[in-house]
Amino acid sequence: MTTTTASSQSSAPAAETPDDVQNTGIKRWAIPFALLCCVILSFFDKISIAVLLSSPAFQGALGVEGETTKLGFLMTGFLLSYGFSSMFLGFLSDIISPKKCLYAMLVLTAVIMTIMGFAESYAQMLTLRIVLGIAEGPMFAIAYTIVKRTFAQREQARATMLWLLGTPIGASIGFPFTIYILDNFGWRTTFFAMALLTIPLLLLVVCVFRKVDVSTKSPLQKERGDKHVPLASHRQSTRELFSNLSFWAICIFNIAFLAYLWGLNSWLPTYLVEDKGIDLDSAGIFSSLPFLAMLIGEVVGAFISDRIDKRALMCALSLFGAGFGLLLVLSIDASNIAMISAMSFSAMCWGVGAPNIFALLAKATPSKVSATAGGILNGFGNFSGALTPVIIGALIASTGNMTAGLLFMAVLAFAGGAVLLPLVRRY
Template sequence: MATFTTDTAPQTAPGGEMAVPETRVRWSVPVALFSCVLLAFFDKISIAALFTDPHFQQAMGIDFDTTRLGLLMSAFLLSYGFSSVFLSSLGDKISPVKLLSAMMVSWCVLMVLMGLSHNYSVMIALRILLGIAEGPLLSLAYTIVRRTFPARLQARATMMWLLGTPIGAAIGFPLSIWLLNSFGWQSTFFVMALLTLPVLILVRIGLRHIPHLATGPGATSQQARRSARHMLMRNPHFWLICLFNIAFLTYLWGINGWLPGYLIKGKGIHLEHAGLLSSLPFIAMLLGEVTGAWLSDKSGRRAVACFISMAGAALGLFAVLHLSSPLAVIAAMSFSTFMWGAGAPNIFALLSRATPPEASATAGGIFNGLGNFAGALSPAVMGLLIAYSHSMDAGLLFLVMAAALSCVLLLPLLKRY
């Protein structure tokens, strides 16, 4: 495995991007980041498997109130977005290993407290705290990869840690439903807390050679970073990418929040089959991320890859609305998530192309934070639409419209990126 060296200084590539020497590439870095994202995603979506459980609803003091259940996901995402925007700069001040270790310890404690909670208001508060604790994760992962991998490998390195999202959902949903049916709703939280321990060990091993981003190789002066941030705020392409990411994450969190409920309530799939079937679209998402990263690194057309991915995602979901066979529904849903996955690693590579490297943490924090602020509304908006229309399809149609809008936003960037 290639390791970091200290005798080769970073250079600047055309366009201002830092050129990372091949001898400094260490693939254990995205592997460790993958384990972090996987764990965090387990924590995010475990709550969604409980939405249709009467014992959980009784413990929280609510019935199948789609609006209040949706708020359990939205409360997390709102605080997650706030934390991503305002706390991601900690990655420039604190060692990545120390920061990630502290974050994971807090995740573990909060999951235990959720398992002990029997009050809806307390659960909302704990979900908010979990969002704050997880907020800087993706920005920190993006910044680490950008500083430690050459541009031609960044989509693939990003894909490796982003795989934690679909794998987390593919494993997390059936695992949560199995735990729910076998041991009760509290076990879903306690098991997620227990999984923190092996991940913490892997992170401390895999990232032990990562330098402090503010003082290590490639670090820049405070004045240069301030100038880069000023340029970033005046960059219209950066803001278009942020708007695209809002629609991009609206799709993701809408699917994560309501897929099991949609299959059970909307398509009449029995609970014992929903866990397995709900994992298939996320397996397809995983394959999409691998395929999209490889093709995009070969072509270098980041904006085009993102455009095609969301156009396909919209078409797949639109087909789901008109299908009734469980297998046909899952096939169309899987096509949609495959196409979404093909764009996931490319959107970070697109952000890297359009922003100065000196403002990586700031760009990643704003990009991820704004996307999750808006994405946070997706489960709640879908819940309101479902309640108002008395149709689960209304929530899915909202995601189709968001995906179509995201394609329009990318039109000005297709030729340049």
């Protein structure tokens, strides 16, 4: 997959296997680092509202004191528009330019966050949250497309791992940052601070990508000097993508993959406190251990996968391992240390698959529709994965404990891993 021959050049775009990309040496790793910073800031924007929901001043300013349903819709509205945008607007990076889309996304985010700081009503805030979701929805599709077009297949898991680390890093530092601003300067300043942070980030991104070519060019496009994929060509490639069974198998896998993450994020503290009788302070420490293990799994999985180039195998094994770890958790009663160790093992296995999903997608889909494929993958996964906390909550309510919820997550993990088995030999 990583060698470029004369025959492959005549039959496929050069960007399909970018071993000969213009970015060589250590400087090219500034690309995923800049994307990492973008993802971190985007998670600041996502989770800032979670802190503000508990602020009496914020609730009072919007006139929704104690109305938890309306407050919850500030997150739900964002998530729905985010998933919609990821699925249906990601293709813009294919027919325009992922760099231009990234610049536009950062500018729009800064503007929207600034306007949020002046919001005077609940309706205004909800509308702005929905618009923010639309603006940020293509982020993962853009990042995936840039990495695919600037890194060789043998390096894509490591490059993907670098920007994907923005998810846990952004969540871990975003909460204390927002709380500090809220406590010292008020809720409106939290939005202004996010907007201000976008300015140096935009300068960094422009500096890094100024001379980086992330276009997809066939020999004919190069001869004509085209800078993007023609719309007619994109439509044809999209039809081919939709008929690609491997692509849909990866999408189904990603649904199970994100369902695990949403379930763990939503219910792990509750499981530790209510099912295991761990006090709240200790539960906070215990809850962080699986996510630390997840980070380790992402790093290790990226390096191993780039070395052996078995993307489908690594993804399948990650969910099989995650499911097996959950079964171990359910089998342990006597020791909380052993239980959290098993949970950490499960999360670490999940982490192994995180950087490999996009690397697998890169092998199975054409570069002309990179952003389209990444957007659909991310959109379907987030729409479906977001239902997991609700389903687990219903299972807990009907059974009175978390066992059924963990079993549900384990079953999804095994099913998701099994979906990729037919792709193991090919990818």
